[in-house]
Amino acid sequence: MNQISLGAFANFNSAVPWGLWVSIYLWFVGASAGIFLLVMWGNLVNNPHIPKLNRLATILSLSTLLAGLLSIQIDLGHIERFYKLFLSPSPTSAMAWMVWLYGIYAVILVGTLLKLRKGLPKLFLGLGALFSLAVIVVESLLFAVPPGKQWHSLIFCLHFITSSLGLGIAAIIFIAGALGTKLNKIELLKGLVRISIPLIIINLAVEIMEAISLNHIGHLENRILVVMNLLAVILLLRNNIGVITCGAAIGLLGILLSKYNSLISSQLVEPFKGFGSAYIEPRLGFSYSPSAFEIWVSLALVVSVGVIFYFLHKILPLTREEAL
Amino acid sequence: MEEGDIQNKLSRKDFLKLGSLTALTLATSALPKPAQGAVAAEDNPKQFKGIKYKEGDDILLRMQDDLFRALNKLREERRWAMVIDLHKCVGCFACTIACKSENVSPPGVVYRRVLDLEKGSYPNLKRDFVPVLCNHCENPPCVTACPVKATTKRQDGIVDMKYKQCIGCRACLNACPYGARQSDFGKFYTADSHRPQDYELRPAFEYKKEWPRQKGKSPIGNARKCHFCIHRIEDGLLPACVATCVGKATYFGDKEDSQSLVSELITRNKTQRLKEELGTEPRVYYIGLEEVEL
Numbered sequence: 095m096n097q098i099s100l101g102a103f104a105n106f107n108s109a110v111p112w113g114l115w116v117s118i119y120l121w122f123v124g125a126s127a128g129i130f131l132l133v134m135w136g137n138l139v140n141n142p143h144i145p146k147l148n149r150l151a152t153i154l155s156l157s158t159l160l161a162g163l164l165s166i167q168i169d170l171g172h173i174e175r176f177y178k179l180f181l182s183p184s185p186t187s188a189m190a191w192m193v194w195l196y197g198i199y200a201v202i203l204v205g206t207l208l209k210l211r212k213g214l215p216k217l218f219l220g221l222g223a224l225f226s227l228a229v230i231v232v233e234s235l236l237f238a239v240p241p242g243k244q245w246h247s248l249i250f251c252l253h254f255i256t257s258s259l260g261l262g263i264a265a266i267i268f269i270a271g272a273l274g275t276k277l278n279k280i281e282l283l284k285g286l287v288r289i290s291i292p293l294i295i296i297n298l299a300v301e302i303m304e305a306i307s308l309n310h311i312g313h314l315e316n317r318i319l320v321v322m323n324l325l326a327v328i329l330l331l332r333n334n335i336g337v338i339t340c341g342a343a344i345g346l347l348g349i350l351l352s353k354y355n356s357l358i359s360s361q362l363v364e365p366f367k368g369f370g371s372a373y374i375e376p377r378l379g380f381s382y383s384p385s386a387f388e389i390w391v392s393l394a395l396v397v398s399v400g401v402i403f404y405f406l407h408k409i410l411p412l413t414r415e416e417a418l
Numbered sequence: 419m420e421e422g423d424i425q426n427k428l429s430r431k432d433f434l435k436l437g438s439l440t441a442l443t444l445a446t447s448a449l450p451k452p453a454q455g456a457v458a459a460e461d462n463p464k465q466f467k468g469i470k471y472k473e474g475d476d477i478l479l480r481m482q483d484d485l486f487r488a489l490n491k492l493r494e495e496r497r498w499a500m501v502i503d504l505h506k507c508v509g510c511f512a513c514t515i516a517c518k519s520e521n522v523s524p525p526g527v528v529y530r531r532v533l534d535l536e537k538g539s540y541p542n543l544k545r546d547f548v549p550v551l552c553n554h555c556e557n558p559p560c561v562t563a564c565p566v567k568a569t570t571k572r573q574d575g576i577v578d579m580k581y582k583q584c585i586g587c588r589a590c591l592n593a594c595p596y597g598a599r600q601s602d603f604g605k606f607y608t609a610d611s612h613r614p615q616d617y618e619l620r621p622a623f624e625y626k627k628e629w630p631r632q633k634g635k636s637p638i639g640n641a642r643k644c645h646f647c648i649h650r651i652e653d654g655l656l657p658a659c660v661a662t663c664v665g666k667a668t669y670f671g672d673k674e675d676s677q678s679l680v681s682e683l684i685t686r687n688k689t690q691r692l693k694e695e696l697g698t699e700p701r702v703y704y705i706g707l708e709e710v711e712l
Contacts, residue, residue, distance in 0.1 A: 101601075101639075108591060183566065241559060242693075366596075372550070376605065377603055
């Protein structure tokens with residue numbers, strides 16, 4: 095009763111104010127920026143594999159960005175005041191910067207889709223790479239700037255960059271494996287896997303560094319993350335299209351878990367000894383597990399990526415089938 | 419005719435009066451404003467008379483006098499601060515309850531909590547009570563983090579909230595290193611009874627405005643925090659927690675006023691602030707914090 099936002103049905107609280115939906119948002123936006131950064135890089139250096147997926151990858155990047163913005167929108171306490179981010183942004187806030195960056199970035203993504211048929215000029219590629227990197231960096235600053243949490247470190251910023259690149263390549267492999275139809279697909283996938291392995295290993299190394307810096311190295315979640323990363327690498331190195339696609343999917347899920355883990359674990363640290371027990375009431379406790387409602391909404395958000403992707407890929411006239 | 423003449427004479431007299439008043443007003447408005455002793459009209463139209471108190475009187479009287487003196491200054495000339503003497507805190511939680519009652523805060527919203535810390539082991543056991551609240555930092559990370567300028571630092575040092583501007587992103591909650599902010603999730607203590615009780619539905623008067631608890635309306639869905647009871651202090655009342663403190667452990671006043679009790683306490687005692695190493699420059703000072711393990 096007397097509840098307005100969807101947050102009223104979620105389990106996040108004042109001690110853990112950002113829960114599963116924010117993790118999903120970070121996952122989507124990280125993937126979007128990572129995919130686009132790799133597309134821009136692939137075209138800039140004339141990589142033999144990535145430019146073949148220019149259109150599919152750019153559509154996926156736009157789809158994940160839109161789903162990411164949807165997931166952060168539903169997380170707001172006053173959804174109807176979203177426009178205030180545009181009307182009265184604070185210049186000191188990383189979140190305000192992000193909103194404006196997303197706007198420019200979305201325009202660049204749409205521009206890329208429109209320009210793809212005629213080829214992308216170098217200047218455009220450079221601009222695209224710059225803005226996708228800016229999206230990742232500014233997003234990491236939202237966490238790294240405030241001094242109160244464990245996020246206040248350079249490793250956290252670095253982790254955002256490496257995880258976005260990991261997400262980007264895993265998503266590109268996944269989309270190529272799941273949607274491609276041509277006979278030479280295995281060659282394409284193998285070429286992409288060659289790019290992915292160092293990115294996944296670098297990301298794993300940064301994850302371990304972060305866990306060491308937070309003194310979380312022995313935690314079960316971190317062990318699971320290491321196992322998932324290694325499993326993804328093993329599967330990606332196989333010769334079967336289905337197995338490689340599964341490996342990419344595990345890589346994507348692993349990074350979602352990693353984002354969830356670093357987001358939640360830092361919020362569970364009490365600012366002072368005895369703070370959590372000083373006043374006991376619902377929505378004040380230093381604990382969090384997502385509610386069934388949060389999980390269902392998150393699944394719906396994942397489905398929304400597919401729906402947006404299908405709409406942009408099949409229905410909108412500005413896109414055409416990828417020549418795989 | 420005679421009657422008409424009188425009316426004309428009165429009109430001329432009135433005209434002259436009006437003219438001279440207008441000239442006087444224009445002349446005075448052109449003069450530079452006095453820097454001290456003036457009251458910012460938008461801030462506080464009242465002039466507060468000092469209270470006569472003598473040595474040995476209740477410290478509340480002295481703080482009340484300090485408050486009046488501060489209120490008679492311009493807002494930018496005062497700097498509110500709080501001092502908490504941990505040696506005097508008895509852990510009665512009266513401040514917490516007074517605050518909740520004053521601000522009609524719902525379940526999950528508590529502006530002032532009291533840490534109850536045990537040290538040592540039986541029989542050498544010590545209990546410490548540390549009230550924690552918004553520190554109204556000089557460099558508040560919450561203000562930096564807010565994307566829509568819904569939380570700002572006032573000229574008098576209070577970090578306030580503009581409820582109708584807040585989008586409920588909770589960035590400030592995570593930015594605050596003191597855990598001083600909470601989100602209002604629209605809960606009621608008496609939600610499971612046949613209807614919410616009147617005491618929960620009465621409006622709060624935070625930031626000198628009326629805030630009835632209504633579906634979809636602020637402060638539901640907003641971030642909330644201690645505001646040093648702006649609505650009380652600008653009406654010449656001490657914050658609810660200060661007025662209620664049983665052990666007389668909480669002091670409030672203008673730190674810029676060298677005669678104020680808080681200035682005196684800060685000068686004469688070894689005071690500490692929470693998490694000073696973060697550079698946030700809190701405005702809540704503690705006496706005896708060095709004896710507590712936080």
